Amino acid sequence: MKNPSIDTHPPADEVAQEPLLVVDNLHVEFATRQGVVRAVNGVSYTVNAGESLAVLGESGSGKSVTAQAIMGILDMPPARIPKGEVRFRGTDVLQLSEQARGQIRGQRIAMIFQDALSALNPVFTVGWQIGEMFRVHRGMSRRDANNKAVELMDRVRIPAARQRVNDYPHQFSGGMRQRIMIAMAIALDPEVLIADEPTTALDVTVQAQIMDLLAELQRESNMGLILITHDLGVVADVADKIAVMYAGRIVEHALVHDIYKNPAHPYSKGLLDSIPRVDMKGQELYAIKGLPPNLLNMPPGCAFHPRCPYGRPNCVTDVPPLYEISGTRGSACHYYREVLDGTVQ
Amino acid sequence: MGRFVIRRLLQAIPVLLGTTFLIFAIVYALPGDPIQALAGERRVDPILAATLREQFHLNDPLIVRYGYYLRDIVSGNFGTTFRGLPVSTIFEGKFAVTLKLATTALLFEAVIGIGLGLWAALRRGRWEDKAILAFTLLLVSIPTLVSGFVLQLVLGVQLKTSLGIAFFPVAGVQDGIRSYLLPGFVLATVSIAYLTRLTRTSLMETLRADYVRTAVAKGMPRSRVLGRHALRNSLIPLVTYLGADLGALMGGAVITETIFNLPGIGQQLFTSVYLRENPVVVGIVTVLVLIYIVANLVVDLLYAVLDPRIRYE
Amino acid sequence: MSNDTLPAESAAPSAQPAKQEKPASLWSDAWYDLRHNKVFIIASIMVSLFVAVSAFPGLFDTVGVAPVTCQLAESRQGISAAHWFGTDNLGCDVYSRVMHGARVSIVVGFVSAVVTGLVGGALGLLAGFYGRWVDVILSRVAEIFFAIPSILGALLILSIIGRDNAGITSVVLALAILAWPMILRIMRAAVITAKHQDYVVAARALGASPGRIMVRHILPNAVAPVIVVSTINLGAFIAGEAALSFLGVGIQSPQISWGLMIADARNRFLEAPLPLLFPALFLSLTILSVVMLGDAVRDALDPKLR
Numbered sequence: 033m034k035n036p037s038i039d040t041h042p043p044a045d046e047v048a049q050e051p052l053l054v055v056d057n058l059h060v061e062f063a064t065r066q067g068v069v070r071a072v073n074g075v076s077y078t079v080n081a082g083e084s085l086a087v088l089g090e091s092g093s094g095k096s097v098t099a100q101a102i103m104g105i106l107d108m109p110p111a112r113i114p115k116g117e118v119r120f121r122g123t124d125v126l127q128l129s130e131q132a133r134g135q136i137r138g139q140r141i142a143m144i145f146q147d148a149l150s151a152l153n154p155v156f157t158v159g160w161q162i163g164e165m166f167r168v169h170r171g172m173s174r175r176d177a178n179n180k181a182v183e184l185m186d187r188v189r190i191p192a193a194r195q196r197v198n199d200y201p202h203q204f205s206g207g208m209r210q211r212i213m214i215a216m217a218i219a220l221d222p223e224v225l226i227a228d229e230p231t232t233a234l235d236v237t238v239q240a241q242i243m244d245l246l247a248e249l250q251r252e253s254n255m256g257l258i259l260i261t262h263d264l265g266v267v268a269d270v271a272d273k274i275a276v277m278y279a280g281r282i283v284e285h286a287l288v289h290d291i292y293k294n295p296a297h298p299y300s301k302g303l304l305d306s307i308p309r310v311d312m313k314g315q316e317l318y319a320i321k322g323l324p325p326n327l328l329n330m331p332p333g334c335a336f337h338p339r340c341p342y343g344r345p346n347c348v349t350d351v352p353p354l355y356e357i358s359g360t361r362g363s364a365c366h367y368y369r370e371v372l373d374g375t376v377q
Numbered sequence: 378m379g380r381f382v383i384r385r386l387l388q389a390i391p392v393l394l395g396t397t398f399l400i401f402a403i404v405y406a407l408p409g410d411p412i413q414a415l416a417g418e419r420r421v422d423p424i425l426a427a428t429l430r431e432q433f434h435l436n437d438p439l440i441v442r443y444g445y446y447l448r449d450i451v452s453g454n455f456g457t458t459f460r461g462l463p464v465s466t467i468f469e470g471k472f473a474v475t476l477k478l479a480t481t482a483l484l485f486e487a488v489i490g491i492g493l494g495l496w497a498a499l500r501r502g503r504w505e506d507k508a509i510l511a512f513t514l515l516l517v518s519i520p521t522l523v524s525g526f527v528l529q530l531v532l533g534v535q536l537k538t539s540l541g542i543a544f545f546p547v548a549g550v551q552d553g554i555r556s557y558l559l560p561g562f563v564l565a566t567v568s569i570a571y572l573t574r575l576t577r578t579s580l581m582e583t584l585r586a587d588y589v590r591t592a593v594a595k596g597m598p599r600s601r602v603l604g605r606h607a608l609r610n611s612l613i614p615l616v617t618y619l620g621a622d623l624g625a626l627m628g629g630a631v632i633t634e635t636i637f638n639l640p641g642i643g644q645q646l647f648t649s650v651y652l653r654e655n656p657v658v659v660g661i662v663t664v665l666v667l668i669y670i671v672a673n674l675v676v677d678l679l680y681a682v683l684d685p686r687i688r689y690e
Numbered sequence: 691m692s693n694d695t696l697p698a699e700s701a702a703p704s705a706q707p708a709k710q711e712k713p714a715s716l717w718s719d720a721w722y723d724l725r726h727n728k729v730f731i732i733a734s735i736m737v738s739l740f741v742a743v744s745a746f747p748g749l750f751d752t753v754g755v756a757p758v759t760c761q762l763a764e765s766r767q768g769i770s771a772a773h774w775f776g777t778d779n780l781g782c783d784v785y786s787r788v789m790h791g792a793r794v795s796i797v798v799g800f801v802s803a804v805v806t807g808l809v810g811g812a813l814g815l816l817a818g819f820y821g822r823w824v825d826v827i828l829s830r831v832a833e834i835f836f837a838i839p840s841i842l843g844a845l846l847i848l849s850i851i852g853r854d855n856a857g858i859t860s861v862v863l864a865l866a867i868l869a870w871p872m873i874l875r876i877m878r879a880a881v882i883t884a885k886h887q888d889y890v891v892a893a894r895a896l897g898a899s900p901g902r903i904m905v906r907h908i909l910p911n912a913v914a915p916v917i918v919v920s921t922i923n924l925g926a927f928i929a930g931e932a933a934l935s936f937l938g939v940g941i942q943s944p945q946i947s948w949g950l951m952i953a954d955a956r957n958r959f960l961e962a963p964l965p966l967l968f969p970a971l972f973l974s975l976t977i978l979s980v981v982m983l984g985d986a987v988r989d990a991l992d993p994k995l996r
Contacts, residue, residue: 105590134596135596137595138596145587145591151587151590153592153610154684154685155610164597168601200685213591392833395831395834400838400846403847403850404846514978514982515978518974518975518981519974520929520974521933522929523970523971526966526967527970530967635936635937636956650845650937650939658846665842666843
């Protein structure tokens with residue numbers, strides 16, 4: 033236990049029941065010149081220790097905004113969280129003081145970003161940037177922090193770490209830079225690691241290596257891992273469960289093998305069908321028609337209905353709730369049974 | 378780093394050669410008799426003219442003459458006045474005055490410009506930001522020529538006559554550092570405006586950068602995010618601007634020194650223009666241009682020290 | 691928004707695209723911005739006023755500036771009904787002289803800005819479009835001119851030319867000769883950016899001639915930053931002319947320039963400040979109006995620079 037003040041705050045029995053991280057009915061909106069953009073509309077998910085959750089969706093679906101709200105790195109204003117909770121070990125972090133959140137951010141919940149080149153500070157050495165975690169949060173000396181940085185670079189398997197610790201980010205390749213980001217994020221053994229599109233900017237071969245590294249680190253340290261991605265193919269081997277987001281809502285959540293076997297939402301199905309597969313060689317690749325909706329001007333009813341191949345009249349008028357299919361599975365589609373059975377046309 | 382320095386020094390050579398040639402060409406290749414041009418409006422005695430032609434190598438081809446001119450510059454010989462005084466002796470003492478003035482201006486510029494710019498950036502879009510932007514607009518619009526006289530009248534004279542505060546001397550350098558405060562500020566005004574805007578833009582851009590978001594996500598305190606991660610990056614263009622401006626301020630000191638009667642190079646330049654001592658004008662301009670180029674060169678090297686991306690290019 | 695795949699009833703009213711009146715082009719967009727920009731409107735009115743005064747100073751003065759109107763006996767008088775801005779050392783009416791001084795500032799400012807814009811713009815277009823040795827030569831030459839601080843260079847040029855030949859033309863020349871490289875750099879950078887845009891590559895692939903590509907496809911997309919910087923430079927040119935005239939190498943008496951008026955009033959300034967302060971005020975107001983104009987044009991044409 034690193035910070036007793038937070039851990040002992042709720043009654044002990046409640047802590048035992050409560051998962052590591054719970055996002056509960058989270059809403060995030062942005063004030064823009066054109067009006068209020070509701071980027072996240074009632075998102076809920078949970079992550080347990082040692083579990084990895086993949087959050088899947090197109091850009092603008094609200095998946096990154098949710099993560100930034102968990103971290104508390106949204107610019108407020110223009111962002112606002114009108115409703116919802118983010119409970120970390122039973123404590124709603126949204127209610128904590130900025131100082132208390134600073135004790136969690138980076139130390140107990142850490143995050144890595146998509147483009148490591150721009151996410152690393154160009155004017156400081158990588159060793160300085162990794163070591164900063166130890167100097168600022170642990171009060172270590174410069175030298176000790178530097179040694180820690182070398183250890184971490186070894187751990188994320190950067191070759192010749194001791195020689196390279198004083199190099200600058202731009203002197204590394206893309207894959208190595210992302211490893212440095214990861215080293216920085218896991219520096220203080222966080223309990224939750226959020227990876228926001230960690231491999232999108234990388235070559236395919238490097239993508240797999242980074243994913244393997246993340247999975248391995250997670251196994252070693254029993255972290256909860258939230259993997260944000262738009263690429264269903266990337267997460268299959270790493271994730272335990274998947275939450276699919278569309279237009280600021282979760283449209284389906286399921287264990288990873290369930291959703292691969294049989295999606296329960298037309299959007300998940302569309303995403304799965306648009307992954308190239310060897311056995312479909314020669315056939316035209318499926319693509320979901322149309323574009324994601326404009327968040328300023330959402331379609332009424334189910335937000336997916338203009339693009340949905342199964343759309344029925346009541347999809348235009350009724351917002352589907354997240355129907356519970358089983359203890360681990362839910363779908364926000366009025367016709368999820370037909371989608372599951374494949375009987376809907 | 379070493380390779381960068383050498384490459385940058387080598388790049389400076391053609392610019393130095395080109396610039397000196399340009400000055401040379403302006404002096405000797407503009408239409409009219411160069412002897413007459415050098416003599417200004419004095420009537421030139423034909424025998425003297427012939428001697429001068431010989432002395433200034435005017436009978437040689439242009440490129441040879443440029444060679445002589447270059448040799449003179451390298452050996453520190455910037456020509457002779459009509460009274461036979463070497464131009465270089467004119468610099469004695471005067472150079473120090475101009476350097477002090479430019480340094481004072483630079484300090485005003487750095488403190489006020491960066492201070493206001495940071496303030497505006499942190500209060501972006503609020504009334505403080507808008508007021509600071511309006512203030513820079515005003516500063517840019519009032520040329521040294523105007524601000525110099527107005528501040529001389531208001532702070533130097535009115536303050537003394539109406540409130541009895543004689544803090545700002547009106548002219549001369551008899552009062553030590555105090556003599557430089559008012560002229561230094563006047564010289565700095567337009568630069569303050571530019572630096573304020575540059576600082577504001579630079580910090581605002583940095584605050585939007587991904588690595589600042591990373592620093593926040595690392596749980597760094599706000600003071601550290603601003604002071605170490607954002608400021609360090611946004612300072613790079615500011616330091617280089619300031620460095621380059623030192624050369625520009627020395628070149629621009631001519632108006633300020635004239636208004637406040639400071640015995641620096643600028644005032645000498647004004648006097649020489651007035652007396653039509655063209656060799657002195659040419660000599661002073663050459664020196665100031667060289668200072669300007671060297672200042673820019675130093676700044677480029679400084680850039681490499683501050684920004685590792687350039688150092689290892 | 692997407693093409694709906696649902697039946698017609700999905701076209702509910704709120705499913706229509708967000709109302710966004712997107713003007714057709716950068717130019718109409720900019721013009722729309724400018725028309726709604728208070729700074730631009732105020733600046734335009736001020737600039738128009740100064741242009742009108744400089745075109746027809748006779749309509750605005752009270753007693754004219756002929757030598758006969760100056761009464762030595764009335765020198766250094768304060769503000770009065772007869773002399774709105776007082777009189778100068780020679781007893782001339784300061785107000786009338788200020789009105790007549792506008793012409794030099796406006797003409798020098800605008801002509802210098804146009805000349806540098808055209809010369810620097812044309813050379814920058816060539817350097818950016820053709821690249822290779824054209825670019826190397828033009829950029830190197832520009833770098834040399836760029837290395838000389840403009841007021842020093844202009845001072846040198848004008849003192850060599852000599853006072854007898856000094857006038858608006860030589861001042862414009864002296865200011866423009868050291869200012870075009872800045873425009874060249876900006877135009878060159880903009881052209882290089884535009885050159886690699888897909889529509890230019892496409893036009894080239896379709897066999898359009900280099901001249902046509904330059905004029906029809908690149909120029910309209912590269913000229914905006916040049917206009918912005920040229921407008922901002924206007925103020926620097928006006929200040930430069932005043933400085934050069936003040937230093938005695940610019941406009942010469944009996945022509946009237948605000949810089950010259952400041953120089954003339956300088957010796958008696960501390961006892962009789964009015965003959966200096968009024969031209970100084972108008973000089974600053976003129977620069978203020980063109981700088982405001984430049985700011986507004988920049989905001990409209992290039993929001994990124996804001």
